[in-house]
Amino acid sequence: MVGLWTAATRSTPLLRGRLFSTIKPQVAAYDLVVIGSGPSATQCALESAKQGKRVAIVDKKTRLGGVCVHTGTIPSKTFREAVLHLSGYRHHGFYGKSYSMKTVTIEDILYRVQRVVSSEEDVVRAQLKAARVDVVPGFARFENEHEISIIRDDDDQKKKKNGSTTAGSSTLDSLSRIKADKFLIACGTRPAHNPLIPIDGKVVIDSDQILSRDMHQLPRSLIVLGAGVIGMEYASMVNVVPGHTVTVVDGRPDILSFCDREIISNLTYEMQSNGARFLLGETVKKVETTDKRVKVFFNSGKVLSADALLYTVGRQAATDGLNLEAVGLSRNHRGLININKNYQTDQPHIYAAGDCIGAPALASTSMEQGRLASCHMWNPNEELAATSQLENGNYPYGIYTIPEISMVGQTEQQLTKDCVNYEIGIAKYSELAKGQMMGAMAGGTLKILFDPDTLKVFGVHAIGEGATEIIHIGQVAMAMGCSLTYFRDAVFNYPTLAEAYRVAALNGLGRLSRNTEEH
Known part of the structure; x- marks a missing residue:
């Protein structure tokens, strides 16, 4: 790719890419553009920067870290630690179930969550800054095989006018197009929604909303629809809070079917000992809500009522809006992108990693996928020794239930x-x-x-x-x-x-x- 550093580029040290024009629309060129800022995105960016490549991260969020840091792994596991501490659960064997450190409130939980999330975001930002990786705010959209446009919403434009930017450079904030030799799509996922489930963010919520500031208290009675990893984690956390009841519902006959059955039996026994209830093989007919309650009607004729319903059935890749069709890439019904063993899409210079390519969708494996993708980008003939560990399943799987x-x-x-x-x-x-x-x-x-x-x-x-x-x-x-x-x-x-x-x-x-x- 051809391009020269200009005086404008030299006067803006935060811009590592090559600026094609100093008159709008601003266009810069990089060796690699990473779409997203989660575990796979940051690892690929950092690994590529170590090899002397010019790298930019484009993320629609003003906060770095992706789903992992802001709505997924870090918040949910911090929620778990807060609940274990405040409820005194770890000490019940010695002092009885009535023992607790203090009354568990959503304010105490959110305080801890926000502290940890803020610290983790600072770590990500510092790592990218130290590696001289540019961070470009906005939504990426492919225009052709080697160029993306940067779309910004009204809020971004208002912040820009007010002088409030997140990337630390007005040049980065004004970029409207970026060219690159290679791309990594690592845009993550969001909760999948069902038209039968009227999610309102109040009494019917998804996993992104359970730890939002709109939640004023932990529901004393909770229906968790979906007995997958996310559903079981949150169900078990609320289950140990004194005075709270949980009912887990799933249309499948088994809970976490990929796990050892004896281990799962131990988990369900422990949860039931704390009052949890499991309804398996049940499908929802309809859901009715009021300001403070939710009622679920099942096809079997059962009816459940609770303070809130948490819907955790599936995730959807956040690939819509990327205009993948413009570069000949297709998505499946969940928005997932097809890749080969080297994390290349149907376009060899466009890679994908992390949750947007499907299972195992773990933060740990996503980090390794991002690193391996970078290794293949710049050293395609080099044997990737670590690939075998991901291919043969020799990686740990952690489920943070209680x-x-x-x-x-x-x-x-x-x-x-x-x-x-x-x-x-x-x-x-x-x-x-x-x-x-x-x-x-x-x-x-x-x-x-x-x-x-x-x-x-x-x-x-x-x-x-x-x-x-x-x-x-x-x-x-x-x-x-x-x-x-x-x-x-x-x-x-x-x-x-x-x-x-x-x-x-x-x-x-x-x-x-x-x-x-x-x-």
């Missing part, structure tokens, strides 16, 4: 379906000194699936406090090809939850020994 769940590798269902012989080793938190110290949150389990002949580890599954932390021991061991004997012979700090690996290994080897004796 209690939390984590897994890596295969489940019993998968091994049975594939006709693979396996044995299990189990450790209960109650067997660990650390587990005893933790009281109510000690009802956890670590489960190792392994080959009874070679002792190869097929998968590790955990539920309980710290499950999303200790799962990484299993992840690394599997990646290094360690067998079950590694856990048996390893020395772990004492007292820790990590000891569960040794206890589970000994349990599994004991099962093998007994089976041998019986035969």
Whole structure:
């Protein structure tokens, strides 16, 4: 791509791209333009900047970090920590269910959420600034295969007139077109809506609205429609708040069907012990609302009434408006973009990563997808060693329910379906000194699936406090090809939850020994 730095560019140090014209419309050129500012977007931008490329991020939001920082991962997990602390849930095993730090209010929760979100956004902004990545506010729209236009809404224009900008440069704020050699689409997703569900942001809300400032209090009775990851996380969080009841509804017969069934049984038992109710195989006929209540009518004839309904059935990729048709790219019914193993779309110079390409739609895997996309952009012939870990599923999956769940590798269902012989080793938190110290949150389990002949580890599954932390021991061991004997012979700090690996290994080897004796 041809272009020269101009005096206007040199006088505006924040603009790294090449400015084609100093008269409007302003057009700049970059090596890479990233659409979005979430985990995959920022990682791709930072990795490309490290390789000396001129990079710009275009985001319609005035706040950086994407869904992960503002409405998804960070707020929901901060909500969880706030609820656990304020409700005193972690101490119920010692002091009883009536124990709590204080009355849980939405103000206390939002205070903590907003503090953490603000800090995370500052981190993202500082990283991009240090890497000399330009941030261009506005909505990206493809005009042709190598050029996008920047669309700004009325609010952006008002801020611009008032001198309030977010990118730190009037030149960036006035850009109307950008040319680039390569693009990464990482625009994320938003909650999917159903015409049967009249979402009003008050008594019928989606997962983006539950932590909005429009919420004046936590609903004392909540219907969660959708027993997926998001629905189960929020349901379990509200479920531990004293005086609050939750009913989880889903049209499917199983909850989190991709998880180990024994682990899910433990989760539902724990939630039911706190008063949660599950209605599975139920479909909605209609929903009626008043100012303060919602009533749900099901096709089975059941009727539920509650203070609020949280709708969490599915996500929709935020790819509409990008004008993908102009560059020959299509989307499926959920707006998802098709890619190959290198994260290239049907246009080889246009990549896509993160939630907008579909499963697993995790912040952790999105970061790696963004990094790998960058590696392929600038070194297409170089072997991507980390690709195998994403392709073979050797990455951890964390579900931040209460209690939390984590897994890596295969489940019993998968091994049975594939006709693979396996044995299990189990450790209960109650067997660990650390587990005893933790009281109510000690009802956890670590489960190792392994080959009874070679002792190869097929998968590790955990539920309980710290499950999303200790799962990484299993992840690394599997990646290094360690067998079950590694856990048996390893020395772990004492007292820790990590000891569960040794206890589970000994349990599994004991099962093998007994089976041998019986035969």
